[in-house]
Amino acid sequence: MIRLIAMLVGLGFSGVVLLAFLFGVGPAFSVFAEHGRFVAPTAEHEFHKESHAPEGGFSFAGPFGKYDKQQLQRGLQVYAEVCAACHSLKYVSFRDIEALGYSEAQVKAFAASKQVPGIDPNTGEATTRPGLPTDRFPSPYPNAVAAAAANNNAIPPDLSLMAKARHNGSEYIYSLLTGYQAQPAELLEHFPDAKTPDGLYYNPYFANLNLAMAPPLSDGQVTYGDGNPEPTISQMSADVAAFLTWTAEPKMEKRKQTGWAVLAFLLFATILAYLSKKQIWASIKPRKD
Structure with a gap:
């Protein structure tokens, strides 16, 4: 009797495995035969691009890289005139920008302008007052609810x-x-359901290709001062990216x-240790068997 029950249980288990194979693994193999992979392709996988540095x-890249203070100052200007309208910089104090090459008086004037x-x-x-060098960069919104209400329910992240x-x-x-651009015709041809929704913007460098910003x-x-490069989109993007690298x-x-x-x-300690070892064991000769 026990053997009969065990056989029935085994047959039932085998049946479940067979059904799982037919309705689970089977379609996976058909996807692999069509696309060369077990997972069906998605618009995000096919059209997402890897980030790249400016020309x-x-x-500051590499082991010997250093910050370009002129670029950091331009990046601060781009942040203050453009990005600060939506994004906060809550972990940075006004006095920190003195490291970018500004004098104490310039830092005080910049803080007082905020x-x-x-x-x-x-x-x-509660009220507002002119900033002091010890204050941190203020948030453009009083709270997260106000931030979401002003940005189509998408809260701009702190930078x-x-x-x-x-x-x-x-x-x-x-x-x-x-990276902002129009959706490629090829994307809409292969993934018609991936059309960018109203209120969002296509950008292949964003995780899901569409973002609210x-x-x-x-x-x-932005108007740069004399002696600075032309404020193109590429140049301003590189400058503010460098500045945000410095804040981080x-x-x-x-x-x-x-x-x-x-x-x-x-390296010096390793060489010293090796020479010490040679000196200590110099008088000891290996035993001959």
Whole structure:
């Protein structure tokens, strides 16, 4: 009796496995036969592009790279005149920009030109006041609800650490800002359901190809001072990408310098240890069996 029950259970299990194969693995093989992979292709997989650096790359790339302070100042200008309308920079203080080459007086003037949250000393009510160097960059919205209401229910992310929060962050920011374009006809031909919805914008460098942020930059939108390059979309994108890399990693140059010093010390210590070993064991001869 027990053997009969075991046989029935085994047959039932085998039947379930067969059904799973026919209705699960079977279609997967048909997908593989058609597309050369077990997973059916998606618009995001086929048309998403890898981020790239601007022509000539970034000055801070590589083990010996350094920030270009002129570029960082231009990037700050692009952020202040364009990006700050929607995106916060809540982990950066006004006094931090002194590292970009600004004087103390310039930092105070820049901070005073911004309004930050404050308290009325007479009534105790919330108000705004001119910024101080110790204040952080203010948020353009009082809270997340207001931010969502002003941006089609999409809350603009804080940009303080964006360059570290994304893979190849500097290149990602640059590519995203320069990547707005019309949907390719090929995409709509193969994936008619992937048409960009109203209120969104096609960008192949974004994860799902469509994002709520409208193209923020246009040629000549920001006026650079004399001696600076032409403010094209590509140039402004590279500048603000460099600036946001600095906000995310302001100590990068010191980190690289420290890294080279540590490598030099380790190399010296290794050589010293090897010579010490040779000296200690010099008088000991190997035993001959």
